[in-house]
Amino acid sequence: MSSETRRWERFDRRRRLGRTVGWLVALVVFVGSWQFLDMSLVAAETVPREVNDLLTRMYPPDVAYTDEIAAPLVETLHIAALGTAGALVLAVPVALIAAENTTPNRATYWLGKVIVTVSRSVNTIIWALIFVVVFGSGPLAGAVAIAFRSVGFLGKLLGEEIEEIDFGQVEAVRAAGASPVQTLLYGILPQVKPALVGLSVYRWDINVRDSTILGFVGAGGIGVQLFRSVNAFAWQSVAMILLVILGVVIVSEAVSAYARGLVR
Amino acid sequence: MAASERTWQRPSIFGRREIKWGVYAAVVGFFVWSAWGVGADPSRIFRGLGRGATLLGDFFPPDVTPRQTQRIVDKMIESVAMAMVATVTGIALSVPIGFMAAENLSPKPLYYLNRGFISISRAFNAIIVAILVVKAVGLGPLAGIVTITFKTVGFFSKLLAEDIEDIDPGSVDAVRAAGASPLQMLLYGVVPQIVPRFAGLSVYRWDINIRTSTVVGIVGAGGIGSVLLTAFNRYDYQYVSAILLVIVLVVLVAEGVSAIVRRRYQ
Numbered sequence: 001m002s003s004e005t006r007r008w009e010r011f012d013r014r015r016r017l018g019r020t021v022g023w024l025v026a027l028v029v030f031v032g033s034w035q036f037l038d039m040s041l042v043a044a045e046t047v048p049r050e051v052n053d054l055l056t057r058m059y060p061p062d063v064a065y066t067d068e069i070a071a072p073l074v075e076t077l078h079i080a081a082l083g084t085a086g087a088l089v090l091a092v093p094v095a096l097i098a099a100e101n102t103t104p105n106r107a108t109y110w111l112g113k114v115i116v117t118v119s120r121s122v123n124t125i126i127w128a129l130i131f132v133v134v135f136g137s138g139p140l141a142g143a144v145a146i147a148f149r150s151v152g153f154l155g156k157l158l159g160e161e162i163e164e165i166d167f168g169q170v171e172a173v174r175a176a177g178a179s180p181v182q183t184l185l186y187g188i189l190p191q192v193k194p195a196l197v198g199l200s201v202y203r204w205d206i207n208v209r210d211s212t213i214l215g216f217v218g219a220g221g222i223g224v225q226l227f228r229s230v231n232a233f234a235w236q237s238v239a240m241i242l243l244v245i246l247g248v249v250i251v252s253e254a255v256s257a258y259a260r261g262l263v264r
Numbered sequence: 265m266a267a268s269e270r271t272w273q274r275p276s277i278f279g280r281r282e283i284k285w286g287v288y289a290a291v292v293g294f295f296v297w298s299a300w301g302v303g304a305d306p307s308r309i310f311r312g313l314g315r316g317a318t319l320l321g322d323f324f325p326p327d328v329t330p331r332q333t334q335r336i337v338d339k340m341i342e343s344v345a346m347a348m349v350a351t352v353t354g355i356a357l358s359v360p361i362g363f364m365a366a367e368n369l370s371p372k373p374l375y376y377l378n379r380g381f382i383s384i385s386r387a388f389n390a391i392i393v394a395i396l397v398v399k400a401v402g403l404g405p406l407a408g409i410v411t412i413t414f415k416t417v418g419f420f421s422k423l424l425a426e427d428i429e430d431i432d433p434g435s436v437d438a439v440r441a442a443g444a445s446p447l448q449m450l451l452y453g454v455v456p457q458i459v460p461r462f463a464g465l466s467v468y469r470w471d472i473n474i475r476t477s478t479v480v481g482i483v484g485a486g487g488i489g490s491v492l493l494t495a496f497n498r499y500d501y502q503y504v505s506a507i508l509l510v511i512v513l514v515v516l517v518a519e520g521v522s523a524i525v526r527r528r529y530q
Contacts, residue, residue: 030352033345037405037486047410050400078298085295121515122508123479125391129496134319135312139302213391216483220302223392230395238396242388249387 058239065237069225069244076221077248079139079214080207083146088200090147091154098155099162102188112159119152124210128219139220146211150203161195162188194263205256212245319501326506335491336510340478343487344514346408347473353409354416354473355466361417362424369428369454378421385418390476394485405486412473412480420469424458431457464526471522478511 011019097103098112127145135141170187178186189196215223222241229237278284328336364370365378394411401407436453444452481489488507495503 026352029348033348036345037342037349037409039349039406039409047401047406051397051410054396054400075301078301081294082298082302085298117516118512121475121512121519123475125479125482126492126508126511129482129493130319133496134316135308140308140312143298143302209387209389213389216391216395226392227395230399242392245392246384246387250383 054235057235058242060236061239061243062234062236063240065240066244069222069241072215072220072222072225073244073248075139076211076223077208079142079146079211079219079221080204080252082143083211084150084200084204084207086143086147087150087154087203088196090151091158094151094155095158095162096184096188098159101165101167102162112155116152116156116159119148119150120156121152122149124149125213125217128214128217132218137218137220139214142211142214142219142221145214145219146207149210150207153203153206154199157199158192158196161192161199165191197263198260201256201259205252208252209249212249322501323505325502326509327502328506332503332506336488336507339481339488339491340510340514342405343408343477343481343489344474346405346412346480346487347470347477350409350412350416350477351466351470351473354413354469355420357413358417358420358424362421363428363450365421365425366428367425368431368433369450378425382418382422382425385414386422390415390480391483394480394483398484403484403486407484408477408480408486411485412476415476416469416473419472420465423465424462427458427461428454467522467525471518474518475515478514 009016094112094115096112097108098116100109103109103112124145127148128142131141131144131148135144165188169191170183173187174183211221211223212226213223214221215225216227218224222245226238226241226245229235229241273281276284278287361378361381364374365382367375370378390411393414394407397410397414398407401410431454435457436449439449439453477487479487479489481487481491482493484490488511492504492507492511495501495507
C-alpha cells in the first residue's frame with residue numbers, strides 16, 4: 001500500500017533544496033570572505049589576549065579626570081539636542097512629501113524618498129567630515145551632521161505614520177474652508193503628534209550615542225577628549241570617559257523610554 | 265452659574281497646564297542654551313551655507329581615475345567581506361549570550377551579567393569600539409571584524425533574549441512532561457519557537473553590519489572608510505563623492521536584499 005510508505009516530512013523537495021542551497025551559499029560566502037581577508041585562525045586566539053591586556057591597563061579609571069570631561073560632556077548633550085531639533089524642523093516637510101497621501105505629485109514623492117535614502121545611508125561620521133569642511137571644526141558642524149543623519153530616520157518613520165492617518169478628518173477640515181496650513185495644523189498634525197513626540201525622543205536618544213564620536217573628525221563633543229586620551233595611551237582616562245559615556249547613554253535611554261511610554 | 269462658566273480644555277498628558285508650560289519652557293530653555301553653547305549664531309551659519317554651496321560645486325560631478333576605481337572596488341569588497349564574517353561570528357557568539365540573558369531560562373546572576381554585557385555593547389558607538397580595538401589588535405580588517413562582532417552580539421542577543429522571554433511556556437512544559445532532559449527542552453521546546461525570528465534578525469543585522477563596515481575604516485579598522493578619509497584629507501572632493509555614491513548604492517542593495525529575505529521568512 002502506498003500509504004504505508006509515506007513518511008512525514010517538514011518541507012517538500014523544492015523548499016528543502018532551496019534551504020540547502022541557501023546554507024551552502026552562506027557557507028561559501030563566509031569561508032570566501034575569511035580567505036579574502038587573509039585571516040588565519042591564529043587571530044581568533046590572539047584577540048582575547050590583546051583585549052584583556054588593554055582592559056588591564058584601563059583599570060582603575062582615573063576619577064580625577066572627571067573635571068576636565070564635564071564641559072565636553074555637556075557639549076555632547078547640546079549637539080544631540082540641537083541636532084534633533086534641527087532634524088525635526090527639516091523632517092516634517094520631508095515626511096509630508098515622502099508620504100503617498102500628502103505629497104503634491106510623483107516628482108516630489110520621489111524627491112522625498114531620495115532625501116530619506118541618502119540621509120540614512122550616509123553615516124553620522126561621514127556627514128561630520130563633510131560639515132567640518134563647511135562650518136569649520138567645532139560643535140556646530142557636529143550638530144548639523146547629527147541633524148542631516150536624523151532627517152532620513154524621522155522623515156521615513158513620520159512619513160509612514162502620515163500614510164496611516166484617517167484621511168476623512170483631513171477632508172473634513174478642508175471642507176470647512178481651511179487653508180493648506182490650517183489643514184496641516186488641524187487635520188494632519190493632531191493625528192501624528194504622539195508619533196512625532198515619540199520618534200523625536202527616540203532619535204534624541206540615538207543621537208546622544210552618535211554625538212560621542214563626532215570629536216574624532218573635529219566636530220566637537222566628548223569624542224575630542226576620548227581620542228586625545230587614546231592617542232596619548234592614557235588608558236585610565238579613557239576608561240573614565242567610557243564610564244561617563246556609558247552613564248549618560250543609560251540615563252538618556254531611560255528618559256527616552258519613559259517619555260515614549262507617556263505618549264503611547 | 266459656575267457650571268456655565270466652565271470651558272472645555274483639551275486633555276493633556278501633563279495633568280495640569282502649569283506643568284505643561286513648565287515642561288515646554290524647560291525644553292525651549294535647554295535648546296537656547298544648546299544653541300548658545302555650540303556657537304550656532306546665524307552669521308556663522310549663513311557663511312557656512314555660502315561655503316557649502318561652493319563645496320557642492322567641488323563635489324560634482326563624481327570623478328575617479330582608473331586607479332582610484334580599482335581602490336574603491338578592492339576596499340568595498342573588503343568592507344562587505346568584513347561584514348559577512350562578523351555577522352557569522354557575531355551571531356554564533358550571540359546564541360549562548362542570548363539564552364543566558366533570557367529571564368525565564370537563566371539564573372539571576374548569569375542574567376544580570378549578560379544583560380550588563382549587552383548594555384555595554386549597545387552603549388558605545390561602533391567607531392569608539394573600533395578605536396579601542398585598533399589599539400588592541402592593530403590596523404586592518406581584523407579590527408573591523410572584532411568591532412562589528414562586538415556590536416552584533418549586543419544587538420542580536422538582546423533581541424534574541426526578548427524573543428525567548430516571549431515564547432509560549434506551554435510547549436516547553438509539554439516537552440518537559442514528555443520526559444525531556446534540559447538540553448532537549450531547549451532544542452525542542454524553545455528553539456523551534458524562535459527560529460523564524462532568528463532568520464529575519466540575522467539578515468537584518470547583516471544589513472546593519474554592511475553599513476557599519478563602510479565607516480570603521482575611518483579609524484583604521486579596514487574597509488572603504490580609510491579610502492574616504494584619505495580622499496577628504498587630500499581635498500579630492502570629486503573622489504569623495506564617487507566613494508559616497510558607491511557606499512549609498514551598496515547600502516541600498518543590502519537593504520533591498522534584507523527586506524526581500526525578511527518578507528519571505530515572516
